[in-house]
Amino acid sequence: TRRKGLIDENGEYIVKPSSKIHNIKDIKDGMFIFYDGDRYGVMDFKGEVVIRAKYRTLHFANKKGLFWAREDRDKSGFVLINDLDETISKEDFYNVQDFHGSYAAVQESENNWIFVNDKGEDQKIKTDIYHIIDDNTGDQIFHSQYFDTNSFINKLDVQPNGFLGLNLTMNAQNIINSIKKIEGAVISTEPSDHTYESYIESDLTINKAEVVISTSFDEYFVSPIESTTTDYYGYTYTETTGYNYKNINPNKISLEIKREGLIIGHMSEVTSKLIEKTKAFGKVVKENKNAVVVQVGSYTYFVANSGQSVYIICGHLDAKNIDISQYEDVTEDSDVSVDIENAIDSTYNDYVDTTIAR
Known part of the structure; x- marks a missing residue:
């Protein structure tokens, strides 16, 4: 011992x-x-x-x-x-x-x-x-831990109908291909890997900040390729031989900027710059220091600081149904939920009932 x-x-x-x-x-x-x-x-x-x-x-x-x-x-x-x-x-x-x-x-x-x-x-x-x-x-x-907010906002490439190279006029295949090009993105381009999915999502790192990009659709964006076969006994049956992307557009594109790593201490600054950026695109419907709703033609932009994340969402949203009052007094110690599913308005979408060949 x-x-x-x-x-x-x-x-x-x-x-x-x-x-x-x-x-x-x-x-x-x-x-x-x-x-x-x-x-x-x-x-x-x-x-x-x-x-x-x-x-x-x-x-x-x-x-x-x-x-x-x-x-x-x-x-x-x-x-x-x-x-x-x-x-x-x-x-x-x-x-x-x-x-x-x-x-x-x-x-x-x-x-x-x-x-x-x-x-x-x-x-x-x-x-x-x-x-x-x-x-x-x-x-x-x-x-x-120096964080260049302007450089970060520029990397997001916020446009009137989307950001990070994604926009609301793209179909699912183009969205996935665009996400695939972003440094650090891990996402499959095979339609068979996205069966029964109505959203596309990927974790990314931009200027050492952790973000999540996602798009959502009103229906599954992949459809099966089916063929009819008659066997030796005369029995006819249908089988799936593959999958194709549908030619449909998303109802919204979202970006969550997480309060982690270098973003800590910069949440308000990121929020204010995104508010300033989106306000330049159209008519301000609602605004406070931590959130804004902007009407841009047939699209709506929504920016909000929840305390734990900054969200920027562009889509077919009903601006009147988005409540921003809960973000008025948000700080980095807050944790306010962000849920705008009830504000999604899909009446703008005119889907084309076709599929895109691989």
């Missing part, structure tokens, strides 16, 4: 070797982090347990009496605890750095870092950092 202890510079025992101590990870402020063979805890120089060994990751936070801990539970992130084993921070963090002065950098989401105080509270310090590396030399390397 491993037994570890502590000695001073004169070789005298501070803490005698014990079977409870398989290893010692770090020493600071009259305490040390020990490993019992399964988990980490904290002892003082009297050999008394300050925090029982229950954490799978534990280290000093470089602030007297504070530690960063990760438990082996459903939540696997780091929390800030004190020497009474009380949890200080309200939430788990993906990754953490030690305190330097009054603040510590912590990773709030995949590509976003914030600064917290010794109570684990976000200090709302404006930062443009999405990655930090703390090496053994004491230096820190950070990668900028």
Whole structure:
């Protein structure tokens, strides 16, 4: 059995070797982090347990009496605890750095870092950092979280009848082919992979922002190719030999810009620029600081900030049935649902009852 202890510079025992101590990870402020063979805890120089060994990751936070801990539970992130084993921070963090002065950098989401105080509270310090590396030399390397909103909006290529190269006059085959050309898109162009589907959707990354592009139709946009065969016994039956895209147009095209990574902190700016962009296309029906409804000929544009995502939707919508009042006071802490299915007006669509050969 491993037994570890502590000695001073004169070789005298501070803490005698014990079977409870398989290893010692770090020493600071009259305490040390020990490993019992399964988990980490904290002892003082009297050999008394300050925090029982229950954490799978534990280290000093470089602030007297504070530690960063990760438990082996459903939540696997780091929390800030004190020497009474009380949890200080309200939430788990993906990754953490030690305190330097009054603040510590912590990773709030995949590509976003914030600064917290010794109570684990976000200090709302404006930062443009999405990655930090703390090496053994004491230096820190950070990668900028700079997000160019104008460049992002330009990449969306918002037009009077669509965006990202998609528009409401395209059929399903052309829409899928256009999505396929967008960097990072993963979507099949085979009609057989889209049977019994009335919408097309794909996850994309644009300027390091996570977005979802989708189009919806009033009916399935793929039809079977059927042939009639008479067998040896004279029995006639129909079988499906393939699938074709129908020559129909979508009722709406939607883009969801998620509050993740570099978009965090830029939701309002993205919203206002999209509102400004769409207002230039037609007549404003409704508007507040977080949403707008614009009539553009026979189409309607709808932009809204839900708090967790920014949506831009172009389609055959009934502008009067879109309620934007719920977005008036939205912040990045809000989570307002966006559901406009009741506002879809399909009477504009004049479908051609044909299919497109592969």
